Amino acid sequence: MGTYVSTERRDAVSLVTIDNPPMNALSSALLDELEAEVDALDADDAVRAIVLRGAGERAFVAGADIKEFPALRESASEGGSARGIQRLGHRMDAARTPFVAAIRGFCLGGGLELALCCDVRVCSDDARLGQPEIKLGLIPGGGGTQRLPRVVGIGRAMLLNLTGEFVDAETAYAWGLVEKVVSVAELEEAALTIAGQIAAQSPHAVAVLRELARTTRDLPLEEGLRREADGFVRCLRSEDGAEGVAAFIEKRAPVFTGR
Template sequence: MGRYVASERRDAVALVTIDNPPMNALSAALLEELEAELEELDTDDAVRAIVLRGAGDRAFVAGADIKEFPALRESASEGGSARGIQQVGRRMDAARTPFVAAIRGYCLGGGLELAMCCDVRICADDATLGQPEIKLGLIPGGGGTQRLPRLVGHGRAMFLNLTGDFVDAATAHAWGLVEKVVPAAELEDAALAVAGRIASQSPHAVAVLRELARTTRDLPLEEGLRREADGFVRCLRSEDGAEGVAAFIEKRPPEFTGR
């Protein structure tokens, strides 16, 4: 257990908690610790899904640690919080393990950028989401100008980024920013349930699917379809693919190994 990040196991699911009171702001040290923890979990074959949440009930993550910005400006460094969020996001993109965000309370700025790095976002009905960087004379620097339009479309992303306005959980769901909204008291169970269903699938097929989603997003349809067909064949030839088909024919639960 680190200073800012803790993880615990729930069967094949790892529950990772960001803990930096009062609002779980993303400092450079926290991001470094988070990246190291996710790296370790991703290399553990026993972990088949990761749930990411914020400690307490006030915030998933309320943003980057703005107190670090003056020093970042003075040094003109490229190693500040914005790049740190992008670096963590790239590591999550490249992981074999899928991520589920459990969002409660404020999910703003770098917090929303971190949530958007996850594959699935489960949201409490008390959540508030947004990219308020424009109000500081800044722009999102952890992926908010790139990941947000890919989820909600150009116009809605520009609205959020240009106004800095917040949206509630119901609006976030209607816009496609989150996949499910549940009562706040049920958030952890709901996120773990989704992660558990993902963890029960073939790790090999999950990894192939995540790779396709990442690498074909901006490709022409025909090229994407070609790569999808290649991925299907890879899965069909895998041990998990053979096991899944055999289990279906034999009317029994499959026993996937990730091979």
């Protein structure tokens, strides 16, 4: 257990809690700790899905730690926030392990950018999501101008980025910003259930799916389809692919190993 990040194992799922009271702000130390935890969990073959959540009742993550911004201004020429949230996002993109965000309360700025790095987002009905950086005379620096339009479309992303206003859980679901909305009491179980469903699949096929989603989203359709076909063949030739087909024919549950 670290200073800001703790992990619980739930079978093949790891439940990672971000804990930086009162609103779980993403300080540089927290980001370093979270990235190290992602490294460790992604290297563990027994971990097949990761759930990210914020501690407490008020926020998933309410943004970056603004108290660090004056120092960040001095070091901006050296890369600024690209070394923080963006670097963590790149690490999550490259992971073999999928991520599920369990969002309660405020999910703002860097918090929303962190959630956008996850494969699936579940939120409670009290959630409020947004990119309020414009109200500080800033723009999102952790992926909000790039990942957000890819999820909700350019118009809705610009609405959030240009006004700094928040959307509620119902709107976030209607926009496709989150995949499921549940009550506060159901949030943890809902996120763990989805993660458990993912963890039950072939780790090899899951990794191929994540790779395709990351590398083909800006490619022409024909090139994307070609890479999809290549990925299908890779899975078909894998041990997991052979096991999955055999288990179906033999009417039994498959035992996947990730190979």
